Amino acid sequence: MSSALEVRGLTKHFAGPREHFWSHSARIHAVDDVSFTLRPGRITALVGESGSGKSTVAQVLARLYDPTAGQIVFEGRNATGRARRPEVLRYRSQVQMIFQDPFGSLNPVKTVEHHIARPLLIHRLTKREHVRMRVHELLQAVGLVPPQQFAAKFPHQLSGGQRQRVAIARALAVEPAVLLADEPISMLDVSIRIGILNLMLKLKEELGIAFLYVTHDIASARYVADEMLVMYAGQIVEQGPTESVLQDPLHPYTRLLLSAVPDPETGVHGKRLEARPRRGAVDLLGGCRFVDRCPLAIDVCLSVPPKLVTARLDHSARCHVTAPAPIDREDDRVEHLH
Amino acid sequence: MTLVVETLPVTTAQEQSALVELRGLVVDYVGSERRVRAVDHVDLAIAPGEIVGLAGESGCGKSTIAHALLQILRFPAEVAEGSILFGGRDLATMREQELRRFRWRNVSLVFQSAMSALNPVMRVGDQFVDMMRAHEPVRKRDALARAGDLLELVGIDRARVRAYPHELSGGMRQRVIIAMALALRPELVVMDEPTTALDVVVQREILQQVQDLQRELGFAVLFITHDLSLLLEFANRIAIMYAGELVEVASAETLFRSPRHPYTVGLMSSFPPLTGPLERMTGIPGSPPDLAQPPPGCRFHPRCPHCLAGGPLFARQTTERPELRRIAPEHLVACHLVEEET
Numbered sequence: 228m229s230s231a232l233e234v235r236g237l238t239k240h241f242a243g244p245r246e247h248f249w250s251h252s253a254r255i256h257a258v259d260d261v262s263f264t265l266r267p268g269r270i271t272a273l274v275g276e277s278g279s280g281k282s283t284v285a286q287v288l289a290r291l292y293d294p295t296a297g298q299i300v301f302e303g304r305n306a307t308g309r310a311r312r313p314e315v316l317r318y319r320s321q322v323q324m325i326f327q328d329p330f331g332s333l334n335p336v337k338t339v340e341h342h343i344a345r346p347l348l349i350h351r352l353t354k355r356e357h358v359r360m361r362v363h364e365l366l367q368a369v370g371l372v373p374p375q376q377f378a379a380k381f382p383h384q385l386s387g388g389q390r391q392r393v394a395i396a397r398a399l400a401v402e403p404a405v406l407l408a409d410e411p412i413s414m415l416d417v418s419i420r421i422g423i424l425n426l427m428l429k430l431k432e433e434l435g436i437a438f439l440y441v442t443h444d445i446a447s448a449r450y451v452a453d454e455m456l457v458m459y460a461g462q463i464v465e466q467g468p469t470e471s472v473l474q475d476p477l478h479p480y481t482r483l484l485l486s487a488v489p490d491p492e493t494g495v496h497g498k499r500l501e502a503r504p505r506r507g508a509v510d511l512l513g514g515c516r517f518v519d520r521c522p523l524a525i526d527v528c529l530s531v532p533p534k535l536v537t538a539r540l541d542h543s544a545r546c547h548v549t550a551p552a553p554i555d556r557e558d559d560r561v562e563h564l565h
Numbered sequence: 566m567t568l569v570v571e572t573l574p575v576t577t578a579q580e581q582s583a584l585v586e587l588r589g590l591v592v593d594y595v596g597s598e599r600r601v602r603a604v605d606h607v608d609l610a611i612a613p614g615e616i617v618g619l620a621g622e623s624g625c626g627k628s629t630i631a632h633a634l635l636q637i638l639r640f641p642a643e644v645a646e647g648s649i650l651f652g653g654r655d656l657a658t659m660r661e662q663e664l665r666r667f668r669w670r671n672v673s674l675v676f677q678s679a680m681s682a683l684n685p686v687m688r689v690g691d692q693f694v695d696m697m698r699a700h701e702p703v704r705k706r707d708a709l710a711r712a713g714d715l716l717e718l719v720g721i722d723r724a725r726v727r728a729y730p731h732e733l734s735g736g737m738r739q740r741v742i743i744a745m746a747l748a749l750r751p752e753l754v755v756m757d758e759p760t761t762a763l764d765v766v767v768q769r770e771i772l773q774q775v776q777d778l779q780r781e782l783g784f785a786v787l788f789i790t791h792d793l794s795l796l797l798e799f800a801n802r803i804a805i806m807y808a809g810e811l812v813e814v815a816s817a818e819t820l821f822r823s824p825r826h827p828y829t830v831g832l833m834s835s836f837p838p839l840t841g842p843l844e845r846m847t848g849i850p851g852s853p854p855d856l857a858q859p860p861p862g863c864r865f866h867p868r869c870p871h872c873l874a875g876g877p878l879f880a881r882q883t884t885e886r887p888e889l890r891r892i893a894p895e896h897l898v899a900c901h902l903v904e905e906e907t
């Protein structure tokens with residue numbers, strides 16, 4: 228299958244706090260060696276807890292930050308580093324972002340029409356006289372009908388869900404190949420969230436858009452996503468087809484996440500969390516980043532960082548125990564014998 | 566005053582031995598031109614040791630109820646009608662001095678945002694001391710020792726009494742707030758979206774802890790959230806609120822197995838399942854009404870799939886407000902449709 232966007236070894240470090248005024252600042256490994264592919268007409272969910280680096284991935288892909296290392300391959304070319312202006316414009320129009328907060332992402336003194344017409348004019352996609360028609364078309368596509376009425380409204384006259392639809396229409400205006408949706412429903416009322424998810428499904432099916440859906444809500448990820456990436460402490464710890472990851476998770480962190488999701492069938496005490504509490508700062512340099520919370524940890528986890536290993540068809544995980552690397556298996560056996 | 570609350574079976578009949586009772590509570594926000602009715606004739610009783618969930622979307626009035634319960638409504642909000650009884654006594658008759666003692670000792674509140682509820686320039690322990698000294702004469706050393714005990718109760722190392730709020734993670738801060746809310750052994754703890762800002766994993770850890778503590782200490786909980794799936798798991802009884810009104814009240818089990826109000830049904834189908842077959846879901850069309858201009862008749866009718874123009878009930882649905890009626894011993898619904906059927 229063709230790819231819309233390919234991410235190779237993406238790494239982003241931020242400068243952290245300094246111990247003394249003269250010392251070098253610590254490095255925060257927000258994203259570490261992340262690789263995946265977004266495909267046309269497919270939704271890829273990126274799930275993880277807050278601080279796992281999932282939003283940073285989306286922001287680097289939107290070119291809001293430059294990556295520290297790694298490549299973003301778009302239309303056969305690396306889009307990072309110093310690209311020429313037409314290339315930058317092309318990338319920015321083809322890879323669009325939808326933000327979490329529909330209250331902050333729209334200009335309060337401009338109408339809906341202004342928001343959607345702007346990208347059309349900036350990227351010179353539509354002749355001036357056709358702009359209004361195209362705006363109405365887009366409003367219709369995101370379910371804001373009658374479009375004439377919505378086009379004239381100001382953001383404060385719209386509900387959260389409607390604003391998010393305007394943000395989506397604006398992103399669609401430039402006919403993008405890729406949409407990056409960063410927690411697009413987490414600030415919306417519960418009863419209208421499904422509507423936005425359904426819109427994403429419709430856009431992927433009808434327009435063949437490649438979606439990256441960044442979220443902490445696994446149930447909503449299951450609802451829309453074809454493929455799932457689970458992130459922990461800056462790394463992808465599990466990756467595979469959604470149903471395969473959720474019904475038969477490999478990584479203990481994925482299992483922990485799943486056991487934490489409210490499920491009326493069981494009750495809070497029906498399934499106690501199996502992970503141990505966080506022990507606080509551990510030396511990340513040595514072993515697995517999840518080792519301090521992991522119920523399955525063995526000796527090797529403390530010293531050797533696990534690699535992302537393909538354990539099943541299209542399904543890989545970063546765990547010494549559940550997805551041992553072919554070479555490690557020998558060592559494991561020896562250790563268990565002792 | 567010692568308040569040792571006995572742990573009662575969670576299914577006590579609410580009416581006889583209510584700890585707190587809202588009777589026809591109406592709260593208005595008073596503007597210069599008009600009054601906006603945020604809470605409209607709400608009747609709700611909470612029994613000792615019961616966990617009651619209050620679910621609804623933003624702006625439905627659920628937090629206003631929490632504030633009314635602690636009598637901390639500020640202008641422009643005011644209780645326009647109805648009363649709140651605590652242990653049979655009307656809160657409106659209490660003097661400010663009494664209310665100061667009543668808050669925190671009898672009813673405490675856990676806010677959504679732990680960061681803004683804690684003083685950022687004061688050590689956690691000192692904040693406990695302040696709070697305890699406001700209620701009883703206690704030496705600082707003793708108060709600090711008790712603060713340590715309380716922190717251990719919620720799973721935080723007692724040495725953390727020396728920590729400043731910014732040195733704690735979001736989950737730990739929320740635990741500190743919960744420990745504070747429990748410090749004077751109140752009979753009711755009101756939790757207003759206590760875990761909304763937290764990760765699912767941390768959320769579950771905290772809920773398990775609250776439930777353990779509740780079983781041990783026997784306090785009642787009013788748990789306010791927009792997350793119905795959480796309540797179905799955590800609460801004994803659930804009240805669903807829409808546009809200022811209660812539309813359905815039932816035990817968590819009943820609500821999960823057989824919800825009756827179309828809004829409740831819609832909410833239930835707004836949470837995609839994590840297991841089992843996956844179908845295209847619909848959610849609820851439209852958006853919650855503006856309380857300044859609520860729709861006439863049933864407030865849910867513009868979004869209701871059963872309210873069709875030309876239908877036999879259309880006239881009633883669009884003009885007459887449905888009343889909260891009992892359809893089973895522990896099941897109340899406010900819906901013309903359900904009324905007709907029963």
